[in-house]
Amino acid sequence: MNNKNNPVETPRVTARITWMNSEEGAAKKAAANITIAGSFMVRGVSIVEGANGLFISMPQREAERKGEKVYYEVAHPVTAEMRQAIQDAVFDAYTQSLAIAQQYRDSVAERQKEEQALETQTKAPDVPITGDEQEGLPFSAEENIPAEDTGPIMGLMM
Numbered sequence: 001m002n003n004k005n006n007p008v009e010t011p012r013v014t015a016r017i018t019w020m021n022s023e024e025g026a027a028k029k030a031a032a033n034i035t036i037a038g039s040f041m042v043r044g045v046s047i048v049e050g051a052n053g054l055f056i057s058m059p060q061r062e063a064e065r066k067g068e069k070v071y072y073e074v075a076h077p078v079t080a081e082m083r084q085a086i087q088d089a090v091f092d093a094y095t096q097s098l099a100i101a102q103q104y105r106d107s108v109a110e111r112q113k114e115e116q117a118l119e120t121q122t123k124a125p126d127v128p129i130t131g132d133e134q135e136g137l138p139f140s141a142e143e144n145i146p147a148e149d150t151g152p153i154m155g156l157m158m
Contacts, residue, residue, distance in 0.1 A: 005102070007132050010081045010082055010085050011035075011036050011037035011082075011085075012037060012038065012081075012085075013034055013035070013036055013085045013086050013088075013089040014034065014035045014038075014089055015032045015033070015034045015035075015045070015086075015089040015090045015093040016032060016033050016034075016035075016093060017030050017031070017032050017094055017096075017097040018031050018032060018033055018043075019031040020097060020098075020101065021064060021131070026049075027046065027048055027049050027050075028046055028047070028048055028049075029047045029049055029054065029094070030046070030047040030094055030097070031044060031045065031046055031047070032045045032046075032047065032090050032093060032094070033045065034086055034089060034090065042058070042075045043059065043060065044061065044074075045057070045060035045086070045090055046059075047090060047091075050158060054091070054094075056086060056087050056090050056091075058073045058074070058075060058076045058077075059073065059074040059075060060072060060073050061074055086104050
């Protein structure tokens with residue numbers, strides 16, 4: 001956990017997912033900000049799907065070297081312990097964000113099912129009214145207009 005030449009405890013690292021990719025098959029899955037020891041923030045840490053699974057990519061800047069594009073990490077851990085602390089914090093935050101997103105999708109799907117069930121229950125069936133059933137109605141079933149002025153339907157109005 002500590003460098004043998006400099007016995008310093010690895011500071012606490014926290015992470016917050018700032019963006020998640022909803023595209024299937026995309027290499028970049030999410031972006032995060034990390035805070036180290038509650039006092040130093042690094043923005044733009046990426047979670048990327050590679051050939052060997054997910055990995056953390058620290059923020060980079062593009063430069064040109066000998067006519068070729070190269071990328072340099074803007075900030076990166078110096079020790080294996082700090083790299084592990086960052087990975088743990090970012091992957092924990094990512095896992096939590098995935099779980100929250102799944103709960104949200106599940107609740108939306110459940111709400112849609114409930115709305116469809118309610119709509120099905122309240123929708124009147126499209127059954128034609130026959131001549132015998134029309135006699136007591138205050139309107140013509142074919143035209144949906146009052147047949148004659150018969151007064152209040154639901155009861156006496158004063």
